[in-house]
Amino acid sequence: MLVLNNIEVKYQNIILVLRGVTIEVPEGKIVSLLGANGAGKSTTLKAISGMLYPDEGKVTDGSIEYNGIRIDGLRTKAIVDMGIVQIMEGRRTLEQLTVQENLIAGAIGRNPTRGELKKDMDRVYSFFPGLKDAKNQTSGYLSGGEQQQLVVGRGLMSHPKLMLLDEASLGLAPLLVKEIYAIIERLNKEENISLLVVEQNAQAALNIADYGYVMENGRIVLDDTGLNLLANEDIKEFYMGLTQVGEKKSYKTIKHYKRRKRWLG
Amino acid sequence: MSTFIQLMISGVAIGLIYALAALGVVVVYKSTKVLNLAPGGLLLICAYIAWTFLVRVNLPIPIALGLAVILAVIIGWVVERVALRPLIGQPILASIILTNMIWFFFRGTTFLFWGGNPRMFPSWLSGRPTINIYGIGIPEIMIWCIIVSILSITALVIYFKFTRSGLAMRVTAEDVVVAENLGINITRVYSYTWVICLLLFLITAFFVGSIQGISQDLDFIGVYGVIVALLGGLESFPGAIIAGLVIGIVQSLTGGYLAGVLGGGIAETTPFIVMFLVSFFRPYGFFGLERIERI
Ligand SMILES: Nc1ncnc2c1ncn2[C@@H]1O[C@H](COP(=O)(O)OP(=O)(O)OP(=O)(O)O)[C@@H](O)[C@H]1O
Ligand SMILES: [Mg+2]
Numbered sequence: 001m002l003v004l005n006n007i008e009v010k011y012q013n014i015i016l017v018l019r020g021v022t023i024e025v026p027e028g029k030i031v032s033l034l035g036a037n038g039a040g041k042s043t044t045l046k047a048i049s050g051m052l053y054p055d056e057g058k059v060t061d062g063s064i065e066y067n068g069i070r071i072d073g074l075r076t077k078a079i080v081d082m083g084i085v086q087i088m089e090g091r092r093t094l095e096q097l098t099v100q101e102n103l104i105a106g107a108i109g110r111n112p113t114r115g116e117l118k119k120d121m122d123r124v125y126s127f128f129p130g131l132k133d134a135k136n137q138t139s140g141y142l143s144g145g146e147q148q149q150l151v152v153g154r155g156l157m158s159h160p161k162l163m164l165l166d167e168a169s170l171g172l173a174p175l176l177v178k179e180i181y182a183i184i185e186r187l188n189k190e191e192n193i194s195l196l197v198v199e200q201n202a203q204a205a206l207n208i209a210d211y212g213y214v215m216e217n218g219r220i221v222l223d224d225t226g227l228n229l230l231a232n233e234d235i236k237e238f239y240m241g242l243t244q245v246g247e248k249k250s251y252k253t254i255k256h257y258k259r260r261k262r263w264l265g
Numbered sequence: 266m267s268t269f270i271q272l273m274i275s276g277v278a279i280g281l282i283y284a285l286a287a288l289g290v291v292v293v294y295k296s297t298k299v300l301n302l303a304p305g306g307l308l309l310i311c312a313y314i315a316w317t318f319l320v321r322v323n324l325p326i327p328i329a330l331g332l333a334v335i336l337a338v339i340i341g342w343v344v345e346r347v348a349l350r351p352l353i354g355q356p357i358l359a360s361i362i363l364t365n366m367i368w369f370f371f372r373g374t375t376f377l378f379w380g381g382n383p384r385m386f387p388s389w390l391s392g393r394p395t396i397n398i399y400g401i402g403i404p405e406i407m408i409w410c411i412i413v414s415i416l417s418i419t420a421l422v423i424y425f426k427f428t429r430s431g432l433a434m435r436v437t438a439e440d441v442v443v444a445e446n447l448g449i450n451i452t453r454v455y456s457y458t459w460v461i462c463l464l465l466f467l468i469t470a471f472f473v474g475s476i477q478g479i480s481q482d483l484d485f486i487g488v489y490g491v492i493v494a495l496l497g498g499l500e501s502f503p504g505a506i507i508a509g510l511v512i513g514i515v516q517s518l519t520g521g522y523l524a525g526v527l528g529g530g531i532a533e534t535t536p537f538i539v540m541f542l543v544s545f546f547r548p549y550g551f552f553g554l555e556r557i558e559r560i
Contacts, residue, residue, distance in 0.1 A: 080448030105436045109448030
C-alpha cells in the first residue's frame with residue numbers, strides 16, 4: 001500500500017534529518033515506528049503526508065509510493081484526497097471551535113452532502129461516545145484524552161484508508177493510552193484502515209502492531225514483527241525502561257547505557 | 266438634549282461604517298496574518314467605480330451597484346492573487362510595505378482615470394432631509410447607514426458561523442498548519458478573505474461617498490478603518506464593532522460640541538487621540554484574542 005523507498009529529507013536545504021529510510025505499510029496492517037526524541041519519526045510522517053512544506057523541508061532523495069503512485073512532491077490536499085491522513089503530534093485541536101465544528105473541518109476537503117456529513121459524524125461518535133456528549137463544547141476546554149479522541153475522530157472524517165498517527169499517548173495517563181489504542185485497533189479491524197503509528201511508548205504501539213521499525217538518527221536500525229520487537233531485549237531496555245527482572249530503570253542509567261552502546265554510528 | 270441624541274445617532278451610524286471598513290482589515294488579518302494598510306486606496310477605487318456606473322454610464326442604481334460589486338470582487342481576487350499570495354509566511358513588515366504600495370497604487374489609479382476630482386453620487390435618498398423619530402430629526406442617510414451595516418455584519422456572522430467556506434476560514438485563521446493538514450484549500454480561503462474585504466470596502470465607500478462626496482479624503486476613512494481594527498484588537502469582530510462605535514460617537518460629539526471652540530479639524534483628529542490614549546493603556550486594543558490555556 002505505502003512504500004518509502006530509501007528517502008532522504010532535508011530542512012531548509014541543509015539540515016539532513018532522514019538519511020535513507022525504507023518503510024513499508026501493507027494494506028490493512030498496523031505498522032509502528034519507534035524511536036527516541038529527535039530520531040526523525042515526525043519528519044517521516046510529514047514526508048508522507050506532504051506536511052514538510054510549512055517547515056521548509058523536502059524529500060531530496062528516494063521515493064514515496066502509495067498504491068503504485070508517487071506521492072512525494074504532492075501537496076497535502078491531494079494526498080488527503082487520496083486517502084492518507086496524518087494525526088499530528090501534540091493534539092492540535094482547533095481550540096476556538098466546538099467539537100462538532102472540529103469534526104466538520106475534517107470533512108471540508110471532501111465537500112460531502114449534509115446527509116453524508118451527518119453519517120460521518122455519527123460514525124465518529126460511535127467510536128468516541130464521549131465526543132457526542134461534548135459536541136457543542138469549545139474544544140479548548142476538553143481534557144487531554146478527549147482532545148486526542150477528537151483529533152483522531154477529525155482525521156476519520158476525511159475517510160482515510162491510511163492513518164498516520166503521531167504520539168497519541170504523549171502526556172496521557174496509562175489507562176487513557178490503553179483506551180485510545182483499543183479504539184485505534186478497532187479502526188483497523190472494523191473499518192479496514194491501515195495504520196502507521198509513531199510512538200516513544202513502545203509498549204503501547206507494539207501491542208497492536210503487526211510490524212515495527214526502530215529509528216535512530218534518521219535511519220532505520222531495526223525492524224521486525226511486533227511480537228519479536230516486544231520480546232527484544234534492546235527494545236525493552238531503551239523504550240520500556242525495563243530490565244529482565246521487570247523493574248524500572250532510572251533515566252540516568254538508560255542515558256548512560258545509550259551513550260555506550262549505539263546500534264549505529 | 267435632542268442635539269445630543271442626534272449626535273449620538275450620527276455617531277453610531279458613522280461608527281458602524283468605520284466598523285465595516287475595519288472588519289475588512291480584520292478578516293484579512295485573521296486568515297492571512299497580513300496587516301492591510303491599503304483601505305484608503307481600495308475605498309477610493311471602489312467609490313470611483315461605483316460613481317462611474319451610477320453617473321458616467323448612468324445605469325439604474327441596482328444594476329450599477331451590482332456591477333460595482335462584481336468589479337470589487339475581481340479587484341479583491343486579483344490583489345490577493347498577484348500581490349499578496351507570494352507574501353504568505355513572510356514577516357509582517359513585508360506585508361506592511363506591500364499593502365502601503367497597494368494603497369498608493371490605487372490612489373494613483375484614481376488620479377489617472379478620474380483626475381482626482383471630487384465627485385458626487387446621484388442622490389438616491391427619498392429627498393426628505395430628516396426623518397422624525399419621537400420629535401428628533403435624523404438625517405435619512407444615517408438611518409440607511411445603520412440598517413445596511415447591521416445587515417452586512419449579520420450576513421458576515423452567518424457566513425462564518427453556518428457555511429463551510431466560513432468554517433474553512435475560521436480554521437485557517439486559528440491554525441493554518443492544521444488547515445493544511447486537513448486538506449482544506451487554503452489558497453481559496455485567502456482569495457475569499459480578500460473578496461470579502463473588498464465587498465466591505467465597497468459598502469463603506471458607497472456610504473461615505475453618499476455622505477461627504479467622493480474625494481481624496483476617502484484616504485482618511487481608510488486610515489480610520491485601520492485604527493479601528495487596531496483598537497479592536499485586530500483579530501476580534503466584536504472588538505472592531507465596538508471600537509468603530511467608540512470612534513464614531515466620540516468624533517460626532519467632539520464635532521458637534523467642540524468644533525466651535527477648537528476649530529473644524531477636531532473631528533478628524535479625535536480618532537488619532539483615542540488611538541494614542543488606548544494604545545497607552547491597552548497596547549493590545551480593547552479585545553486581544555483570548556487563547557485557551559490548559560495545563
Ligand atoms: N522545521 C525544522 N527545521 C529544522 N530542523 C528540524 C525541523 N523539524 C525537525 N527538525 C530536526 O529534525 C530532527 C527530527 O525531528 P522529528 O520531529 O522528526 O523527531 P521525532 O522523532 O518526531 O522526535 P519527537 O519524539 O521529539 O517528536 C530533530 O533533530 C529536529 O531538530
Ligand atoms: Mg515527533
